Amino acid sequence: MKNETIHIAIVEDDNEIRQTLTLIIDGTEGFSCKYAFPDGESAMASIENLPIDVVLMDIDLPGKSGIEVTRNLKKTCPELDFIMLTVQSDDDSIFESLCVGASGYLLKDTNPADLLVHIKEVYEGGSPMSSQIARRIINSFRIIDNPLSERETEVLKLLSHGMNYKEVANDIFLSPHTVKTHIKNIYSKLHVNSRAEAIYKAIKQKLI
Amino acid sequence: MKNETIHIAIVEDDNEIRQTLTLIIDGTEGFSCKYAFPDGESAMASIENLPIDVVLMDIDLPGKSGIEVTRNLKKTCPELDFIMLTVQSDDDSIFESLCVGASGYLLKDTNPADLLVHIKEVYEGGSPMSSQIARRIINSFRIIDNPLSERETEVLKLLSHGMNYKEVANDIFLSPHTVKTHIKNIYSKLHVNSRAEAIYKAIKQKLI
DNA sequence: CTTGAAATACCCCAAACGAGCGATTGACTC
DNA sequence: GAGTCAATCGCTCGTTTGGGGTATTTCAAG
Numbered sequence: 348m349k350n351e352t353i354h355i356a357i358v359e360d361d362n363e364i365r366q367t368l369t370l371i372i373d374g375t376e377g378f379s380c381k382y383a384f385p386d387g388e389s390a391m392a393s394i395e396n397l398p399i400d401v402v403l404m405d406i407d408l409p410g411k412s413g414i415e416v417t418r419n420l421k422k423t424c425p426e427l428d429f430i431m432l433t434v435q436s437d438d439d440s441i442f443e444s445l446c447v448g449a450s451g452y453l454l455k456d457t458n459p460a461d462l463l464v465h466i467k468e469v470y471e472g473g474s475p476m477s478s479q480i481a482r483r484i485i486n487s488f489r490i491i492d493n494p495l496s497e498r499e500t501e502v503l504k505l506l507s508h509g510m511n512y513k514e515v516a517n518d519i520f521l522s523p524h525t526v527k528t529h530i531k532n533i534y535s536k537l538h539v540n541s542r543a544e545a546i547y548k549a550i551k552q553k554l555i
Numbered sequence: 556m557k558n559e560t561i562h563i564a565i566v567e568d569d570n571e572i573r574q575t576l577t578l579i580i581d582g583t584e585g586f587s588c589k590y591a592f593p594d595g596e597s598a599m600a601s602i603e604n605l606p607i608d609v610v611l612m613d614i615d616l617p618g619k620s621g622i623e624v625t626r627n628l629k630k631t632c633p634e635l636d637f638i639m640l641t642v643q644s645d646d647d648s649i650f651e652s653l654c655v656g657a658s659g660y661l662l663k664d665t666n667p668a669d670l671l672v673h674i675k676e677v678y679e680g681g682s683p684m685s686s687q688i689a690r691r692i693i694n695s696f697r698i699i700d701n702p703l704s705e706r707e708t709e710v711l712k713l714l715s716h717g718m719n720y721k722e723v724a725n726d727i728f729l730s731p732h733t734v735k736t737h738i739k740n741i742y743s744k745l746h747v748n749s750r751a752e753a754i755y756k757a758i759k760q761k762l763i
Numbered sequence: 764c765t766t767g768a769a770a771t772a773c774c775c776c777a778a779a780c781g782a783g784c785g786a787t788t789g790a791c792t793c
Numbered sequence: 794g795a796g797t798c799a800a801t802c803g804c805t806c807g808t809t810t811g812g813g814g815t816a817t818t819t820c821a822a823g
Contacts (some may be wrong), residue, residue, distance in 0.1 A: 445693045446761065451686075465686075473686025474693050478659075478673075481689060482682035485653045496799060509752030511779065524802050540781070543750045544717030550758045553654065704769060719809065732772050739811075748811070771817075780809065
């Protein structure tokens with residue numbers, strides 16, 4: 348268990364929320380919050396040179412959104428952890444946040460005690476999020492349903508690695524003609540008519 | 556807040572753990588645990604006809620793994636929620652579990668009180684998981700880095716929808732020659748030499 | 764100021780591809 | 794025992810693709 352002080356910065360446009368959070372965090376043993384910014388631009392100008400561990404980032408900022416700001420800061424400070432704060436969760440902003448490198452995603456009505464716990468979790472390598480948000484994320488992993496046979500899936504996987512008819516045929520000991528037939532069947536099952544689209548659809552549907 | 560009793564089944568090969576969990580859960584107000592199975596086969600034979608809301612599924616079962624069992628049961632009972640239990644978390648089994656439809660993923664050393672809370676969360680549509688596990692999942696969303704220019708990305712996206720040179724060219728008002736040049740540059744940047752592999756790599760690296 | 768990347772456009776050519784045909788075998792279902 | 798489907802093998806033909814070049818403009822970074 349680490350016992351050092353965790354250094355936190357806040358990016359939040361609402362003055363009241365920002366000041367309240369700052370006071371709560373900075374007033375708690377083990378937490379320090381000396382930097383708070385009302386917008387993304389000022390945060391981006393300063394944060395990379397500050398001794399910060401975790402950033403609390405509002406998503407709905409004036410000017411550049413918290414997601415944009417996080418994307419930029421993650422480039423220059425990859426080890427910095429970001430916890431996104433938002434009033435309401437919508438799927439798009441959750442996924443965008445995760446894609447740009449956020450470590451946690453919390454609703455603004457999270458109570459202060461929990462917030463501090465979550466900051467600590469992030470600092471220790473975790474990713475706090477409500478179980479409702481987690482459910483949305485893992486739902487994106489579900490496989491819808493797989494119309495392809497085993498052999499077809501095998502062929503498609505090899506195609507996705509850039510092999511052509513002959514190479515696939517050699518790899519799985521078939522005639523190139525058979526491979527071609529499989530591919531034709533794959534196309535018809537996926538309702539596509541090119542390799543590119545087949546692979547795109549197959550990946551999106553988690554078939555390969 | 557729902558107040559009905561939550562009906563639970565357990566699949567766990569260790570007799571002691573199974574019996575302990577059953578007693579704890581069944582002995583708690585609002586929870587019922589009348590079914591427990593020592594292996595996947597017996598679970599698969601019975602569960603689909605039982606009045607169950609949530610299944611606690613051990614991953615390391617003798618015979619078929621808990622992941623396999625979950626995959627099968629999710630097909631016949633899509634509304635059933637599964638919480639995977641495991642002694643130690645490795646990335647592969649986490650992702651496999653999520654892909655086959657698990658709703659939660661918990662370590663076996665989770666204390667009983669928390670376990671009950673997590674069962675309730677799943678029942679109410681959440682997906683409990685430790686923040687360490689959540690971190691691993693969201694890390695899979697990170698974009699590594701994007702060598703492609705905007706125009707190239709645009710072209711690659713259109714290619715992934717099955718368009719050929721000419722169609723792409725028409726779509727973005729370019730000469731087919733230019734499209735071809737872009738594609739050649741894409742291939743060289745991604746170190747591939749076919750459309751199929753380019754799309755595969757691009758999706759895996761979240762470029763499109 | 765110049766080097767480089769990005770975006771644009773063009774040419775040739777051999778190899779690969781997709782569409783359209785047909786066919787046999789074995790397994791599983793109704 | 795008729796029918797379906799996966800898996801295997803085969804052919805032709807016209808189109809598309811990928812690799813090899815070359816060249817201009819623009820715009821940002823060094």
